Amino acid sequence: xxxxxxxxxxxxxxxxxxxxxxxxxxxxxxxxxxxxxxxxxxxxxxxxxxxxxxxxxxxxxxxxxxxxxxxxxxxxxxxxxxxxxxxxxxxxxxxxxxxxxxxxxxxxxxxxxxxxxxxxxxxxxxxxxxxxxxxxxxxxxxxxxxxxxxxxxxxxxxxxxxxxxxxxxxxxxxxxxxxxxxxxxxxxxxxxxxxxxxxxxxxxxxxxxxxxxxxxxxxxxxxxxxxxxxxxxxxxxxxxxxxxxxxxxxxxxxxxxxxxxxxxxxxxxxxxxxxxxxxxxxxxxxxxxxxxxxxxxxxxxxxxxxxxxxxxxxxxxxxxxxxxxxxxxxxxxxxxxxxxxxxxxxxxxxxxxxxxxxxxxxxxxxxxxxxxxxxxxxxxxxxxxxxxxxxxxxxxxxxxxxxxxxxxxxxxxxxxxxxxxxxxxxxxxxxxxxxxxxxxxxxxxxxxxxxxxxxxxxxxxxxxx
Amino acid sequence: xxxxxxxxxxxxxxxxxxxxxxxxxxxxxxxxxxxxxxxxxxxxxxxxxxxxxxxxxxxxxxxxxxxxxxxxxxxxxxxxxxxxxxxxxxxxxxxxxxxxxxxxxxxxxxxxxxxxxxxxxxxxxxxxxxxxxxxxxxxxxxxxxxxxxxxxxxxxxxxxxxxxxxxxxxxxxxxxxxxxxxxxxxxxxxxxxxxxxxxxxxxxxx
Ligand SMILES: Cc1cc2nc3c(=O)[nH]c(=O)nc-3n(C[C@H](O)[C@H](O)[C@H](O)COP(=O)(O)O)c2cc1C
Ligand code: SF4
Ligand code: FES
Numbered sequence: 001x002x003x004x005x006x007x008x009x010x011x012x013x014x015x016x017x018x019x020x021x022x023x024x025x026x027x028x029x030x031x032x033x034x035x036x037x038x039x040x041x042x043x044x045x046x047x048x049x050x051x052x053x054x055x056x057x058x059x060x061x062x063x064x065x066x067x068x069x070x071x072x073x074x075x076x077x078x079x080x081x082x083x084x085x086x087x088x089x090x091x092x093x094x095x096x097x098x099x100x101x102x103x104x105x106x107x108x109x110x111x112x113x114x115x116x117x118x119x120x121x122x123x124x125x126x127x128x129x130x131x132x133x134x135x136x137x138x139x140x141x142x143x144x145x146x147x148x149x150x151x152x153x154x155x156x157x158x159x160x161x162x163x164x165x166x167x168x169x170x171x172x173x174x175x176x177x178x179x180x181x182x183x184x185x186x187x188x189x190x191x192x193x194x195x196x197x198x199x200x201x202x203x204x205x206x207x208x209x210x211x212x213x214x215x216x217x218x219x220x221x222x223x224x225x226x227x228x229x230x231x232x233x234x235x236x237x238x239x240x241x242x243x244x245x246x247x248x249x250x251x252x253x254x255x256x257x258x259x260x261x262x263x264x265x266x267x268x269x270x271x272x273x274x275x276x277x278x279x280x281x282x283x284x285x286x287x288x289x290x291x292x293x294x295x296x297x298x299x300x301x302x303x304x305x306x307x308x309x310x311x312x313x314x315x316x317x318x319x320x321x322x323x324x325x326x327x328x329x330x331x332x333x334x335x336x337x338x339x340x341x342x343x344x345x346x347x348x349x350x351x352x353x354x355x356x357x358x359x360x361x362x363x364x365x366x367x368x369x370x371x372x373x374x375x376x377x378x379x380x381x382x383x384x385x386x387x388x389x390x391x392x393x394x395x396x397x398x399x400x401x402x403x404x405x406x407x408x409x410x411x412x413x414x415x416x417x418x419x420x421x422x423x424x425x426x427x428x429x430x431x432x433x434x435x436x437x438x439x440x441x442x443x444x445x446x447x448x449x450x451x452x453x454x455x456x457x458x459x460x461x462x463x464x465x
Numbered sequence: 466x467x468x469x470x471x472x473x474x475x476x477x478x479x480x481x482x483x484x485x486x487x488x489x490x491x492x493x494x495x496x497x498x499x500x501x502x503x504x505x506x507x508x509x510x511x512x513x514x515x516x517x518x519x520x521x522x523x524x525x526x527x528x529x530x531x532x533x534x535x536x537x538x539x540x541x542x543x544x545x546x547x548x549x550x551x552x553x554x555x556x557x558x559x560x561x562x563x564x565x566x567x568x569x570x571x572x573x574x575x576x577x578x579x580x581x582x583x584x585x586x587x588x589x590x591x592x593x594x595x596x597x598x599x600x601x602x603x604x605x606x607x608x609x610x611x612x613x614x615x616x617x618x619x620x621x622x623x624x625x626x627x628x629x630x631x632x633x634x635x636x637x638x639x640x641x642x643x644x645x646x647x648x649x650x651x652x653x654x655x656x657x658x659x660x661x662x663x664x665x666x667x668x669x670x671x
Contacts, residue, residue: 011606012593088656088659089651100588101550101587103590104593106590126662131651131656131660138590139533139635141602142636145638146637149639150638153643157643163648168662171661173483173648175484177492178493178636179492180531181534182531197517197527199527199530216485217653257593259592260551261555266593304549334592336551338554347554354549357587358587
């Protein structure tokens, strides 16, 4: 049954009020077909781009200040500038591995508007002189793979992809490829390893960007699905029009998935920077408040890897800088909301277990540390915790992320502000990600841990639904 | 116990032709092998390794890293229930318990008739539609115990065979580049020159 505001064929997406840059076609049942795409301004951005010199297209993207939507929020135009001149071939690898806990947007973009993504890929290839594009889709997403395959077939047939695109001398192959189940493959260097046919383990840094050394050792641009999905609109409407939405340092819109204990969970296209968490969680246009009129206990602002926020953070804007300064990150646009009945230890355990399962095993502090964190949390949750376990959790955490862990300033708790990201002893940020829920919950809900350890009677581990 | 069939081998070669290096096709070819037998047999892994030009040990080394590849037979229907945070907040544990009781197997187990394997999995990117599950990677959202029973009944009766293929089959629509439309795939070594539209100079590709 379709709940209020739902479109059956795009489950989860809520067509709220506000500018629609990437979700504009979701309301059409046939939004994934070429005919609908063309009838609604599709491939206009590509045609505009082809009429410009490649460098001018790059400049438009730079001017738009298009921030990466995969997690780190790095401006695409700047990253593109890191390609070393003349070291051809260059490649484009599209990151469609979406698997950060709480994140749901790239799958919708791939299933509902695959041509919009393909158009973005083509614009990037044209602007930068990329020789081939690999569209890497998470293995479990069978429908996304089918939709992209069908869209590519249509695009090739119609002359939008492949040889002599739209009759010009721009030629590039866009190839659909897919994974087989491993969260860590979302990390860009692991993604490249996977695409080379290897175990998906992150590469040692530096080099920090695959733009220098990537696929087959060649300069490679890795961009997220949502990032690329913005390019058609930017080219069709111009960077100035794009910058009229959102805030000065974070223009445009962003997709946010709001999940957990809210009245209207869903995926919303939200104006970047100008909306606050309070509006997103409580606003009539968005999630409409906490389920069953309960109190908010905590929320995760940017996916399972992000340090937690609490009611006092509700008035922060959805913008990278202030969220980072407050000790967390916007990450992948995933807001997980927990009401007062949520068990902090159990919630932390869910996330830690995830990171322990998904650690690729390359670094000792991550491989051993996440396993220990899970074991200790499990025994606390089972009522077998030891009084020293809380310190042990913090000690293991400190081995993975040494030094002060990110925090918003909080006088009551004697915390000075420490900005995100944390320091790490590991090759990639997965290790420190496992620390986030542990430190966040111990700092805030230490008494719950203590109660679990000393009382030893079973507390229901599940939040009421 | 089988190598790829002639048809599948032909398809494997078409897939390999899309990559600058054949080994990059390894994961798609392993999926192809899994779609043939429902899981990865030693023979199929060896055949795939042969095709992409690596040792069987290297192919197995990659394959075992990825969760979707199964090295033993699993049920014809793989039921994956998400137990990560957003789903846990809205009753994923109850759904797992119900599924477990309804199928008569613990997570990780396969029913005696070989129809169903039950697994708990991590976030499937459907978090706003919790609790959710997938059967052979076809999603079911906001699943109640009743929904689950209906789904199992529909599968057992064969009513939704069209929608949910047997385990191993992933996408049923494939990328097929029409004759003469391909830009041309070359190895990195063969592609050192600036692409045509970059070499052409400043005025756009038009
Ligand atoms: C552990 C880990 C998992 C990641 N998972 C994803 C992912 O699923 N999708 C994604 O786009 N980026 C993911 N990233 C970020 C990528 O490494 C990379 O920054 C991003 O794809 C770049 O694209 P963007 O600049 O367009 O955001 C992940 C990073 C880490 C460290
Ligand atoms: S931090 Fe963890 S996941 Fe990342 S490279 Fe090291 S072991 Fe692998
Ligand atoms: S947490 Fe279950 S789908 Fe994301």
